[in-house]
Amino acid sequence: MTVTTFDLASASLRDLNSTLHAAASGEFVVENPRGAHAVAAGINADLSVTINGPVGYYCAGMNQGGNVRVNGNASAGLAENIMSGRVHVSGSATMSAGATGHGGLVVVEGNAGSRCGISMKGVDIVVGGNVGHMSCFMGQSGNLVVLGDAGADLGDSLYEANIFVRGSVESLGSDCVEKDMGPEHRELVADLIARSGLDADSADFSRYGSARMLYNFHIDDIDAEAKGQI
């Protein structure tokens, strides 16, 4: 397979992204991103993209399929609203990594900043280091695996996403509680760590999830009116 290289020191970001959007397959290398925003965002095919250097906001955002690797750090909104595919960052990411993601796998080998996985809807996120405050805020579905520590207010107003943390948790957010770690959870974490290419023993993790006390909808209430209860 031929490899197409874009050097962003001379090529335009729009050319790069237009090419990626038009491609049905292929392998691409991006040099000198220098913190540019929206690099490799909107991929909609099974492409392989390697980015050598730091990227700015919304790298690999909204991707459906594809395999994006960043050899460097990423800024805010890494893989935001990812639908499927894989995004792997060798360094750290700032705020809102994997935010609102519906599917796929996001790996940050270093630390992720605040609100990692905010409102996640099915994406799997694995962070080799720490996550910042309010991570997984209003998480609805999917798994957040943190090999390091978690900042304040983890899982605030959580719906049904799973959070696994190996290190310490500064504080749990409203309605987030520690839950039992069963064999099925250890298996899930082990699988995600293996797929991420990281190294950790799933037995060392604690699980956090929703206490479901903030839910204002109860299935039992659906016919409450008919029963004359309200």
Next chain:
Amino acid sequence: MCGIVGLFLKTEKHRPELGRLTAVMLHEMRSRGLDSAGFAVYDHGAPGRSRLTVLAEGQRPDWEPVREALERILNDAVDARPMRDHAVFETSGDSAAARQWIIENRPDLSVLSHGQQIELFKAVGDPDLVARRYELASRSGTHAIAHTRMATESAVTTNGSHPFVTGADTCLVHNGSLSNHSQLREQLIDKGESFQTLNDSEVAAGYLSWRLREGDTIDQALTRALTDLDGFYTFAIGIKNGFAILRDPIACKPAVIAETDDWVAMSSEFRAIAQLPGVDDAEVWEPEPARVYTWSLEGAPA
């Protein structure tokens, strides 16, 4: 929006090109605001000498009568370095008295900064133009902070531009908006602070000025600010021999810090930092909410 950059040079290596590096960083933040821009640059200063940066907004004044008047008031020599509508006055005399005289006698002028190390320039318009007009790129020094503004809380004027001075050798740039600035401004006026604009960021500057005057260290003042300032903020603060960063407890206004053996850089977005020499070996992280970060030159108290 608004864009912030700060560059603190820990070693001599890049000090001759402080201005050029700051201009490159500022250029990258143009897309975060084209309403106005400003920068403060710090150098070691000279022992016993102090400086005032003075603005005559919208004028091309004759600075010579101002210089002569200051010499008369101070009974000491005063040098003037005019730069378009700005001028830097330097003296071994009492710069506080000089500042007071300008404030009381020349309402057409604004004292943008005072101290031993700081010079401060700002203007309405494209940040690149502002940097060029006031020759940022040719400046050397130890540290600088700069700002590009997308106005929200008050009018687009030079006086409403950042950085805002918070006392001798201290200034602040802000990305965000304060919700209790009106009430806080009244309280600070009662405590003796004076304000030149209706800008919320100037209130934050006035707040720090008040706390520093009350004897707080910059760490103490910023820690207290977390309680007293309500709203969204990422601040970069230039101080004598040092610089500081603070984000509010929610921290939705972006910030990233990078540090090497030679420098510490802070910006709203990494692409400003991506331009710096040696960045590939920098440690890069997102500053935590409600945590005070300070750096100072070795051997110099912040």
